[in-house]
Amino acid sequence: MDTDLLIVGGGPAGCAAAVMAASVGMRSVLIESGDALCGALRRIPVVRNVLTVTNGPDLAAAIEADLAQCDLCRVELGRRATLIDAFDDRVEVTVEPAESVESVEPRETLEAAGSDRAPRSRLTAPYVVVATGVGPLGPEGAGWLGGAAGRALPQLWEADPAAIDDRTVLVLGADRPLGTVARAHPELKARFVVAYPPEDSYKTEEIRRDPRVELVAVRRLELGPGPGSASAPVTAEAGTLGGERRTLTADLVFLNLGSAPAPPAGAVATDRSGYCPPGSQHPRVFTAGDLRSVRFQRIATAMGSGGEAALGAYYASRGLPVETGGPPTDVGGPPGPTGGG
Numbered sequence: 001m002d003t004d005l006l007i008v009g010g011g012p013a014g015c016a017a018a019v020m021a022a023s024v025g026m027r028s029v030l031i032e033s034g035d036a037l038c039g040a041l042r043r044i045p046v047v048r049n050v051l052t053v054t055n056g057p058d059l060a061a062a063i064e065a066d067l068a069q070c071d072l073c074r075v076e077l078g079r080r081a082t083l084i085d086a087f088d089d090r091v092e093v094t095v096e097p098a099e100s101v102e103s104v105e106p107r108e109t110l111e112a113a114g115s116d117r118a119p120r121s122r123l124t125a126p127y128v129v130v131a132t133g134v135g136p137l138g139p140e141g142a143g144w145l146g147g148a149a150g151r152a153l154p155q156l157w158e159a160d161p162a163a164i165d166d167r168t169v170l171v172l173g174a175d176r177p178l179g180t181v182a183r184a185h186p187e188l189k190a191r192f193v194v195a196y197p198p199e200d201s202y203k204t205e206e207i208r209r210d211p212r213v214e215l216v217a218v219r220r221l222e223l224g225p226g227p228g229s230a231s232a233p234v235t236a237e238a239g240t241l242g243g244e245r246r247t248l249t250a251d252l253v254f255l256n257l258g259s260a261p262a263p264p265a266g267a268v269a270t271d272r273s274g275y276c277p278p279g280s281q282h283p284r285v286f287t288a289g290d291l292r293s294v295r296f297q298r299i300a301t302a303m304g305s306g307g308e309a310a311l312g313a314y315y316a317s318r319g320l321p322v323e324t325g326g327p328p329t330d331v332g333g334p335p336g337p338t339g340g341g
């Protein structure tokens with residue numbers, strides 16, 4: 001065995017797993033594909049739901065400092081886990097340099113260049129915590145949205161605030177980054193026209209009182225041609241939930257459709273919505289953080305579940321029963337009107 005516990009993903013869930021594992025004397029190797037820990041946190045300017053914390057970058061820096069002090073955890077940055085195999089007595093994780101996974105160069109070219117990016121390795125441990133989070137959904141999966149597939153539309157959470165000030169912005173989907181932008185930039189004079197399908201309505205609570213936001217619940221929206229710019233506005237034909245036809249016009253258009261997990265291939269079990277509930281996993285595989293469920297996607301729950309996952313591995317290593325905490329094992333359908341978010 002290379003270590004006591006492998007941890008895949010260095011967000012708040014994976015980092016919490018590492019420090020919890022260390023606290024019970026377990027050595028771990030944490031594999032993170034980015035070039036720093038907690039990349040997602042660094043893009044959250046205002047945080048209001050985590051004790052003692054007011055913004056993401058400060059929290060990321062504090063977590064990074066904690067991991068630097070954690071002698072029992074070895075962090076491997078810039079390395080992507082591509083395959084997880086689970087056996088009766090161990091797990092094996094295939095790890096590759098992140099840039100060679102994303103690179104179009106053939107592997108032989110990298111190897112011939114003698115690059116330290118080239119070799120893949122295989123790490124073995126009794127248990128693995130998988131905490132790879134979620135990534136943005138593209139328009140291809142949004143059945144209510146036409147005319148957007150194949151267009152390089154920007155994500156709302158990446159928007160430059162200066163570029164949207166004083167503009168009318170068409171937001172496709174009501175996912176939570178809209179609340180983040182609105183909270184972080186109360187000074188912005190942007191008008192947000194938010195077209196969203198009925199299944200997103202539970203996400204609108206945190207923005208519906210913002211006077212800059214106009215919510216348009218749609219059955220179908222067909223985006224017109226054009227990139228959207230001050231000189232060439234974008235238009236969209238909406239069929240609203242109320243049965244009206246409306247033409248929406250905006251200076252800029254952004255995707256805000258939500259996210260989905262993309263765990264490494266192999267042993268991680270997914271439910272019918274693509275999420276990876278802890279209760280459905282191989283006994284040597286523990287899932288933590290956002291990839292567990294469409295609900296519970298928060299920093300505090302990610303950290304809590306990371307700690308629980310590491311303790312689960314610890315108890316299992318002692319032959320003690322493991323009670324899997326966290327969300328229900330099957331979260332296939334969209335959240336109901338009173339739940340989730």
Ligand SMILES: Cc1cc2nc3c(=O)[nH]c(=O)nc-3n(C[C@H](O)[C@H](O)[C@H](O)COP(=O)(O)OP(=O)(O)OC[C@H]3O[C@@H](n4cnc5c(N)ncnc54)[C@H](O)[C@@H]3O)c2cc1C
Nearest residue numbers: 009011012013033040080081132133289290297298299302
């Ligand atoms: C715009 C925005 C605003 C938000 N605002 C808030 C807020 O105000 N409050 C709140 O509580 N939550 C907020 N969230 C949600 C919060 O960021 C997440 O709940 C939290 O980051 C989840 O932690 P995680 O560790 O599960 O996943 P992540 O933070 O996504 O970390 C997963 C890590 O795994 C790495 N990874 C992925 N695949 C691999 C692989 N194959 N091999 C190795 N590494 C891999 C990724 O690079 C990433 O660093 C916000 C999210 C967004 C996008």
